Structures are given as C-alpha cells and as structure tokens.
Amino acid sequence: HPQLQESGPGLVKPSETLSLSCSFSGGSIRDDNYYWGWIRQPPGKGLEWVGSIHHSGRVYYDPSLKSRVTISVDTSNNQFSLRLNSVTAADTALFYCARHLVSGDAFDIWGQGTMVTVSS
C-alpha cells in the first residue's frame, strides 16, 4: 500500500537551511491527481501547512513562509523535498509530508513525521 517517509537532519543551526526529503512508495509521484505537501507541527502546538507541489512543477506555499521556502519534486526517484532557509528557533517542529488531491481535498496519506530542532 502507498506510503510516505521523511528523511533529513534532526538538528539545524540558526540562520542555516533546513532540508528534508520525502520518499513515496507503493505508487507513482507522477500521478496527475495528487499534490505532495509539507505540514509542520511545533512542539505542543497545532498543524501548519507549509506548501504543496505537483509533479508538473506547479507549487504553492503558505504566504507567511513563501519568502523562505522551496519545495521541489524529483520524479525519477519518486520523492519531493523541502528547503527552509534562515531558520530560527521558531521553526523547530515535527515535519510531515503528505499527499492530497489536486482539488484541494484532504491529506489522505501521511508520513510518520521527522523532528527538526533549530539550535546552536
């Protein structure tokens, strides 16, 4: 069955760039019906959408993060990635990758999440 798995460093220094990848198995990231997104959850807080990308390259970001975020897709390796630059302690969070329909409907498949701490 389809699964998502996040990977990347668990510790990033302030002002540096956070980089995460998400691998999709059990299907193709080239499916026209889906967007591939990133959601973060600061410790003890709620869910925050970061952005989403289609395999065609169409991408959209949360306005509050748009200036610092880049999401890209690697169809040959069936994965997509997140880069968040100029990080601060406020970016410390559990990062999830997830899939949702092009229509904007629900995130139906989620990764297990990966914790990223911003600290020197």
Add this chain to the structure above:
Amino acid sequence: QSALTQPASVSGSPGQSITISCTGTSSDVGGYTLVSWYQQHPGKAPKVIICEDNKRPSGISSRFSGSKSGNTASLTISGLQAEDEADYYCCTYASGSRIIFGGGTKLTVL
C-alpha cells in the same frame, strides 16, 4: 497564517455525543466544499476522518460525521469511546491557493 477557530478542548462521557466546531470565513470554510477533519493520537501522524465537508473515507466509523453551515463546519462523534480521546483538527482549501488548519481541539473522554 490565520488558523481556523476551534475550541481548545471538549469532553464527554462514553456513549455520549460531542460536536467540535470550526469557524472560518467565506474565503475558506464557507467558500468551498473542502473541509476535512483529522484525528491525531499522541505521538502519531494525523489521520483523515472526514473529507469534502461530510464524506467518510473508507474504513472510518459511521460514528464520525461532518456538516457545515455558512462559515462554520462541525465534526460530531456519536457513541463516544475511550479510543476517541485525541486531538482533532479541521482543515480547508482557501482562496489564493492556500490550505489552512484549525488550531486543534483536545477531546477528553471522561
């Protein structure tokens, strides 16, 4: 980002019904038939329990139901069970190609 408004906490006894509200605007909740609800147990990834305002994905108990009136969506859980104790989040597509989550509601089963 401006989160959708949910109560911080709700509680109920086993067998009872509870409702969690999610209030937005005509640019998000009221503007699209795309409200979804997620259940998150501690240490686990969220799980979708309602999509497209009121549809249950395959495998989700009929005890969970969604509805919407104007700019407010609601999640109702009937026949409350101990396993329902979790955090619940609403989510919707919004104008400007955004996705917005609610602040989350902690459900306690007494």
